[in-house]
Amino acid sequence: MLKLPVYLDYNATTPVDPEVLKEMLPYFSETFGNAASSDHAYGWQAAEAVALARERVANLIGGTSEAPRTYLGGTSEVPPRSIVFTSGATEAINLGLKGAYEAYASKGNHIITCVTEHRALLDTCQHLEKLGASVTCLGVDEKGNIDLNELEASITDSTILIALMYANNETGVIHPVKEISSIAKKHKVLFLCDGTQAVGKIKVNVDEDGIDLLAFSSHKIYGPKGVGALYVRRKDPRVRLIAQTDGGGHEDGLRSGTLNVPGIVGFGKACTLASDTKRIGSLRDKLENTMLDMEGTKLNGDKNNRLPNVTNIAFANAPELLRTIRGKVAASSGSACSSASPEPSHVLKAMGLNDEMAHNSIRFSLGKNTTEKEIEFVIQELSGQLLAVR
Ligand SMILES: *Cc1c(COP(=O)(O)O)cnc(C)c1O
Numbered sequence: 001m002l003k004l005p006v007y008l009d010y011n012a013t014t015p016v017d018p019e020v021l022k023e024m025l026p027y028f029s030e031t032f033g034n035a036a037s038s039d040h041a042y043g044w045q046a047a048e049a050v051a052l053a054r055e056r057v058a059n060l061i062g063g064t065s066e067a068p069r070t071y072l073g074g075t076s077e078v079p080p081r082s083i084v085f086t087s088g089a090t091e092a093i094n095l096g097l098k099g100a101y102e103a104y105a106s107k108g109n110h111i112i113t114c115v116t117e118h119r120a121l122l123d124t125c126q127h128l129e130k131l132g133a134s135v136t137c138l139g140v141d142e143k144g145n146i147d148l149n150e151l152e153a154s155i156t157d158s159t160i161l162i163a164l165m166y167a168n169n170e171t172g173v174i175h176p177v178k179e180i181s182s183i184a185k186k187h188k189v190l191f192l193c194d195g196t197q198a199v200g201k202i203k204v205n206v207d208e209d210g211i212d213l214l215a216f217s218s219h220k221i222y223g224p225k226g227v228g229a230l231y232v233r234r235k236d237p238r239v240r241l242i243a244q245t246d247g248g249g250h251e252d253g254l255r256s257g258t259l260n261v262p263g264i265v266g267f268g269k270a271c272t273l274a275s276d277t278k279r280i281g282s283l284r285d286k287l288e289n290t291m292l293d294m295e296g297t298k299l300n301g302d303k304n305n306r307l308p309n310v311t312n313i314a315f316a317n318a319p320e321l322l323r324t325i326r327g328k329v330a331a332s333s334g335s336a337c338s339s340a341s342p343e344p345s346h347v348l349k350a351m352g353l354n355d356e357m358a359h360n361s362i363r364f365s366l367g368k369n370t371t372e373k374e375i376e377f378v379i380q381e382l383s384g385q386l387l388a389v390r
Contacts, residue, residue, distance in 0.1 A: 004327065005329050006328065008331045008365060008378065009331055010366060011220070011363065013219050014222045016223065016224055020270050023266065023269040024224065024263075027262035027265050028262050031261075033045055033046035034046060034259075035050045035258075049265050050264050051080070052265075053264045058078040058231075059078065060204075061078055061199065061205065061231055062076040062205060063208075065272055078207070079234055081234060083229050084231075084232055085259060087260070088227065088228035089194065089215045089228045092216070092217075092230035093118075093120045093124055093230075096163075096241070097161070100160065100213070100241055101131075101160070102242035103240040104160040104240070108159060109160070110159040111125060111128065111133055113138070113163045113164065114137060114138040114164055114175075115346065115347075116140050116168055116170075116346070116350050116351070119346075125137075134158070144351050145302060146176075148180070152187075160189065161189060162183075163193075164180055164191075164193060167195075167201070167202070170348065171300055171302075171347065172309070172310035172312070174198070174202070177210075178208070184212075192212065192214075192215070193214050196217045197220065200221035200270075201308065201309060211231070213233070215231075218266065221270050223267040223270030224267070226260060227264055227267045230254075243256065245257060278308075280370060283375045284308060287375050287379060288313070290379045292313070296315065299311070300353065310366070311363075315361070315362065321360075321382075322360070331365075332362070332363045333362055344358035344359050364378075
């Protein structure tokens, strides 16, 4: 029997992998020490566990992780010290943007970003605008791609930071990260990348990709919620940040507060686990092809340049479809992260969809627990509904 509704919202969050949970559990009870307690074994044990996790997280974005060979290529030495643990990607983005804005105030106040970024990044930019930042928001074409010439042309003498995501959470569209970073390097501008959707799904290597600040999150890669990281480049260039949370000076002074040891341990373990993106990709294609064969459907995004696990489809004239599949398929209309407001997706609107089409679009995101049976069930349900509403 299938568990209903079938979960196809892995871009919103993922279940904790059983191996991750197993490794976390002792750190809630027996091994409960404060990683900052340097006077006794309770503290040392916690600190040791955090150190291992830090190494594992660093290895994932340097291509030297224990397991995920399927999506790791070249290798780089990412020093564990360059990982700052946070409460998630949102906080990591806040720390990177606000911290750099403050630290580089004498150089300039200009930040370049893009309309299709996650709200965590756009709202932080908006906050900085109120403090005096000048923000350029690049547009995208109908497939969700930016124009690199436009990016380079928008750099000025006061530009301090380019902030662009690796892969989009709604469409899966991948930004040309290597090209972006060489433009940034050429003009001596920092490159902050929101890697939350890319890390763990495709190869992300901060050195090869030329990323100075990388934000990512545990709960999108089968780790627990409430933990994430900001990678901060230590060399070539050495990135300076001003802390946004003051206190005991934890995390090299960049993020004070007692560490979430069980969460960090789980995040570390999650970084060592591989998921078979090839299998997920072929299930995604199967689902997508059936949908696109139906009349009145259209793909949102760039078919040839996106994550393997997601498809975002507009269903013309089918508001009832969204309602009727609700109990059977757990997918997302627009972005879950902005579902507090009923506004149509800002990402889809930036790609030229009107309000109605944006409202009638559904994101299906698959993950490592997705089975062939589930996809067959969803295909059956959706095709039945689509025929019924036509
Ligand atoms: C989920 C997500 C975030 C927010 O991450 P949290 O860890 O939940 O704060 C930021 N950016 C992207 C692209 C995301 O998918």
